[in-house]
Amino acid sequence: MTPDEAIHARFQVIWPGFTLEIDLKLPGRGVTALFGHSGSGKTTLLRCLAGLERQSTGLLNFKGDVWQDSARGICRPTYQRPLGYVFQEASLFPHLSVWKNLNYGRKRVNNKHKVSLDQAVALLGIGHLLDRMPGRLSGGERQRVAIARALATSPELLLMDEPLAALDLKRKNEILPYLERLHDELEIPVFYVSHAPDEIARLADHVVLLSEGRVVAAGGLQETLARLDLPTAFTEDAGVVIEAVVADHDETYHLTRLDFTGGSVVVARRPEALGCRLRFRVHARDVSLTLTRAEGTSIANLLPATVTEVADADTPAHALVRLDAGGTPLIARITRRSLAHLDVTLNKPMWAQIKAVALLG
Amino acid sequence: MLSDVDFAAVWLTLKLATTTTVILLIVGTPIAWWLARTRSKWKGAIGAVVALPLVLPPTVLGFYLLIALGPHGLIGQLTQSLGWGVLPFTFVGLVVASVFYSMPFVVQPLQQAFEVIGTRPLEVAATLRASPWDAFFSVVLPLAKPGFITASILGFAHTVGEFGVVLMIGGNIPEKTQVVSVQIYNHVEALEYAEAHVLAGGMLLFSFLVLLALYSRKGTNAWK
Numbered sequence A: 001m002t003p004d005e006a007i008h009a010r011f012q013v014i015w016p017g018f019t020l021e022i023d024l025k026l027p028g029r030g031v032t033a034l035f036g037h038s039g040s041g042k043t044t045l046l047r048c049l050a051g052l053e054r055q056s057t058g059l060l061n062f063k064g065d066v067w068q069d070s071a072r073g074i075c076r077p078t079y080q081r082p083l084g085y086v087f088q089e090a091s092l093f094p095h096l097s098v099w100k101n102l103n104y105g106r107k108r109v110n111n112k113h114k115v116s117l118d119q120a121v122a123l124l125g126i127g128h129l130l131d132r133m134p135g136r137l138s139g140g141e142r143q144r145v146a147i148a149r150a151l152a153t154s155p156e157l158l159l160m161d162e163p164l165a166a167l168d169l170k171r172k173n174e175i176l177p178y179l180e181r182l183h184d185e186l187e188i189p190v191f192y193v194s195h196a197p198d199e200i201a202r203l204a205d206h207v208v209l210l211s212e213g214r215v216v217a218a219g220g221l222q223e224t225l226a227r228l229d230l231p232t233a234f235t236e237d238a239g240v241v242i243e244a245v246v247a248d249h250d251e252t253y254h255l256t257r258l259d260f261t262g263g264s265v266v267v268a269r270r271p272e273a274l275g276c277r278l279r280f281r282v283h284a285r286d287v288s289l290t291l292t293r294a295e296g297t298s299i300a301n302l303l304p305a306t307v308t309e310v311a312d313a314d315t316p317a318h319a320l321v322r323l324d325a326g327g328t329p330l331i332a333r334i335t336r337r338s339l340a341h342l343d344v345t346l347n348k349p350m351w352a353q354i355k356a357v358a359l360l361g
Numbered sequence B: 001m002l003s004d005v006d007f008a009a010v011w012l013t014l015k016l017a018t019t020t021t022v023i024l025l026i027v028g029t030p031i032a033w034w035l036a037r038t039r040s041k042w043k044g045a046i047g048a049v050v051a052l053p054l055v056l057p058p059t060v061l062g063f064y065l066l067i068a069l070g071p072h073g074l075i076g077q078l079t080q081s082l083g084w085g086v087l088p089f090t091f092v093g094l095v096v097a098s099v100f101y102s103m104p105f106v107v108q109p110l111q112q113a114f115e116v117i118g119t120r121p122l123e124v125a126a127t128l129r130a131s132p133w134d135a136f137f138s139v140v141l142p143l144a145k146p147g148f149i150t151a152s153i154l155g156f157a158h159t160v161g162e163f164g165v166v167l168m169i170g171g172n173i174p175e176k177t178q179v180v181s182v183q184i185y186n187h188v189e190a191l192e193y194a195e196a197h198v199l200a201g202g203m204l205l206f207s208f209l210v211l212l213a214l215y216s217r218k219g220t221n222a223w224k
Helices: A042-050 A098-106 A117-124 A139-151 A169-185 A197-203 A221-225 A336-341 B004-037 B043-055 B058-069 B074-081 B091-117 B120-127 B132-143 B145-160 B164-169 B180-189 B193-215
Strands: A007-015 A018-026 A031-035 A057-062 A065-069 A083-086 A157-161 A190-194 A206-211 A214-220 A239-250 A255-260 A263-268 A277-283 A287-290 A301-312 A318-325 A328-335 A349-354 A358-360
Touching: A007 A042, A018 A042, A018 A206, A018 A214, A031 A042, A031 A197, A042 A057, A042 A083, A042 A157, A042 A190, A083 A139, A083 B120, A098 A117, A098 A139, A117 A139, A117 A169, A139 A157, A139 A169, A169 A197, A190 A197, A197 A221, A197 A277, A197 A358, A206 A221, A214 A221, A221 A239, A221 A328, A239 A263, A239 A328, A263 A301, A287 A328, A301 A328, A318 A336, A318 A349, A328 A336, A328 A349, B004 B043, B004 B091, B004 B145, B004 B180, B004 B193, B043 B058, B043 B091, B058 B074, B058 B091, B058 B164, B091 B132, B091 B145, B091 B164, B120 B132, B132 B145, B145 B193, B164 B180, B180 B193
Parallel strands: A031 A190, A031 A206, A083 A157, A157 A190
Antiparallel strands: A007 A018, A007 A057, A057 A065, A206 A214, A239 A255, A239 A277, A255 A263, A277 A358, A287 A349, A301 A318, A301 A349, A318 A328
């Protein structure tokens, strides 16, 4: 990651009863999830990036451009930053039609390389809504229009503040596929605030965990989720996320094989075509360990792996074991007794039995 | 039915109310905006000063304005040094007095409209590349339209109805400062009840129609 491709953010915001103090180097592409409980400072950090938080001091270097440097008295106002922002609640201008909302930002941009409006409209599937007034849209439709409106300005950075939080499960599931398309088709960095682990597992490439205004952990999605040293708040649902490719369909038994770095798993037949990318979660409680490759078991997914770390789990009866399965991390939650009986030590080669995988999307 | 003097009074009243309303929309908008947005400790004091005409007897306001605008007052000395003479007993003096007198009727509805809009639409506009001025004209003004309509109607109607301040500042000079309310007073003093009836009835009808229009506007926002 060269300096020109990275985002360096250092902010301090001091309010009565709350202080945000962060210093982060973030990748200049992919989806970065800002994750944490309410009050952890996720939204404040996002607003600092956008320049909406007047009282923030610090530094923001976006791929070599200085957007803020309080020491030198520099702070580019929001409207001069090439970003798109999707707010948590519907933020469409109620006096403008969907079409005029979409054009509001777009016509104020003098960028030659505009994302075509048609492209944004098609990406979010809102072509049939253009003449409507925002008051006559459903919650999910409004958020899709808001996302398209942000994209239509051809932003170099997309900031999304829990865009799904105000929606019910049905609407969420209606929007998530569009967000996944954004992830796959956009070249720009996206910062996505959320407190829903499943959303993050589905969408994010990088994670920043925040707690009480400070960064607890930051890094790639897979490595970060596989860390055992994070506060239990983040690991009550310990597990890893694995990105895989659809490698084979077995029509006789209605199964699909998913390949990933260091191995493969077999799951019930998926509708996706060969070559499609899929993410799945493996919960720590669904992984058990054996010393040798188990014979005569009904468990189909057995992976050779090496122990890399042992840590405390949520109860004194259990332990968390981190393993490396040919480059892909796994976490197993086993009893302390098993830990002793199997003599689980660092670098010991073992077999991981995966009882279940949860496919995302 | 109406004499030339009566017609002149009606015309002068409309001219005064229109001028005052236009000036108040220009002056009152930034004041209302500031009051709606500021966290300054002066907010309460400025808000109270703007609201004073609501509770003060018009004669009190008129008395102080007469002194301030007069030859020895601060404003009077300023206008004299600029070569404009003194303002009391002129149409301009009447306009100045009316602007103060009707200020709360314009500022308060605007302030309320701005407060309802909040800061979110401005933030949204900023993330869509609109500068603060641009956002004010393209988002705040349209969203505050109902507030502007209410402010204009109230400012205009209240100026038409003023009496005490006019008498103190403007006197009773036909075609210069003699407005309808003063003219009605003249007619009654002269026991010309028929003429007084015409003007008074006209004012009654006008005021009712204004309030009727104000209260029967459907909803507050046309786009809903």
